[in-house]
Amino acid sequence: MTKSKLLLSVALASLILIFCITAGVSFGSTPIPVKTVWQIVGNKLSPDWFEVDWSLGRESIVWDVRFPRAILAALVGAGLAVVGAVLQAVTRNPLADPHLLGVSSGAALGAIVALLHTGLIFGLLTVPLFAFLGSLAATFAVMAVSRFTGGSAERLVLSGVAIAFVAAALGNLAIFLADPRAAHTVVFWMLGGLGLAQWQHLLYPGVALALSLTFLVLRAREINALAMGDETAATFGIPVARFKATLFVVTALLTGVMVAFSGAIGFVGLLVPHLVRLVFGSDNVRVIPLSALVGAVTLVLADIVARTIMAPEDMPIGVVTGLVGGIAFILLLRKR
Template sequence: MGEGAAVKAGRAPAQGAGQRAPAQGPARYVLVVAGLLAALGLAVVAGVALGSVRIPVGQVVEILTGRAAPSPFRTIVLDVRLPRVLLGAVVGAGLAVVGAVLQALVRNRLADPFLLGISSGASSGAVLVLVLGIGGGVTSTVAMPAGAFAGALLALVLVYSLARSGSTMTGARLVLAGVAVSYILSALSTLFLVLSRRPEHFQEAMFWSLGGLGSARWDTLAVPAVVVALGTGLLVALARPLDLLLVGEEGATVLGLDTARFRAAVFVLASLVTAVMVSVSGAVGFVGLMVPHAARMAVGAPHRRLLPVAALGGALALILADLAARTVAAPQDIPVGVLTALIGGPFFLWLMRRRPEGSPV
């Protein structure tokens, strides 16, 4: 369906996701990337140095570079905080990239793994694996991501099927279907826990409901890092067909893109990346909604530029959010998903208030 037909059907092109932002020059792009890399480096150091126990920045740098003498701080830096900060960077990058891609696939600026029910589906799959005790000693590295992937893919299929009416899909139906599926899957997760009759499962399941990075360890970092890196690289390689989707299905088809097959393949990839992240961090919402919008304002809509900037911005955003979650009420550790929801909820409402005239979302 072209843009003219979409408007006639009551679907104005989504601002940010359905319209191209003005092209930005290469000098600006290099400046933005360099600024994000510098900010990311500072955020990593701050994330390692700050917490219930404050460590001097100079000593943090010495420990990270291997020049520090043995001290109690070494264990805190290398075994506790650094894996957590790096996991935050990986998860934030993956959420932002997936959010940017979903917004292009459905041509809706409100699309996000959390709002479309993908994160809830992954959480339900992970909880089911936990309750059934599948995988034994390898649950956290193999069975948990597999269960999360199955749940995420099921949720995405349900949301996409419910949102479509014939050959059309409005943004309002997409968001409503995502909310409905999220509620159903959350109820199923609670039912799994009640039927398990093991109280310790409730405490463990809170991790997937609220999101958090407190369980980060070096042995849980490799899989999500590899998946996010490979997934982001593959999506950057698919930048041109993602750009074609911004002009509408009819225009993309005329230019030679099999939109149905391409969407299905990228949806599966997005579900896989989301599932792996949820299996190690729980359902952290709204990062995939907010960061892509900021990235488009900085470098424009073409995905070859957008996705790397979104990845850097997402990594920076989640590191800072987790740092705030660890320090605002120290020594109490606030789940980072609570903090991102407090920020992302108002942002979501602001986007809805700014919807184009005549558009349902």
């Protein structure tokens, strides 16, 4: 794919994402016309741009509830898909993703500890910080167990499953030891959801995604070399051990921040990179940015389903991604 075709693909995917975010804000238990949605957004960005002919209730639904939720869905979907694409390339394992490797479980454990046992000692940064530390600990635990048990690609996934079970068990223990009246707050992190989205929270996943994605896109060719094997990467002058460690820290940071604001959401990081590779090839110069956009579109659409299928109740988005992603992955396995 030439550079112009890549830019065209990115532009097209960006337009689809804007359309999906618009649909996400418009659809719901109280449908709001698309024209009204963008008039409200326009007036918020530039007051008195449009004549106000909508109710304060509709304005609150669009600006305070649905729009930040749709933006958070896009950020989380992009982040998880990028993490999956990078982990699959670096580990040379097509089953690698933050959920299956236990990284999401470690992040959820960190968030649970912060919420139930330490309190918000660092303000709004507390939950993302503890989630990052949990995901980082889980990442290096998976690598250590994989080396201990043989170091193969298959053992890596099995090690991830084992660490995910351990992290889940520790999370359940943390809930058991906590105040029963506060334990209901962690259901959000165990099932996945976007209902807590607020404008002031979007800064953290937004900055984390922007910095991580920029770094990974700039280092995409080196990630390509790692995907061909450590020996091949070393012949290109890449410090393999140090670069791998850097990538694991970056992916742990991205996973931790996303899980801190969305809970543990599965299958996005596993399925989206495979779909992108099927269409655009395996070059990570293309796969990483396009995975971000396709992941964003995927989770925005999943959130629309979660909000509307049982309206006015919200289904946990982790249930939607698990059901749809599992079935889609089975069909993908049969196709390939």
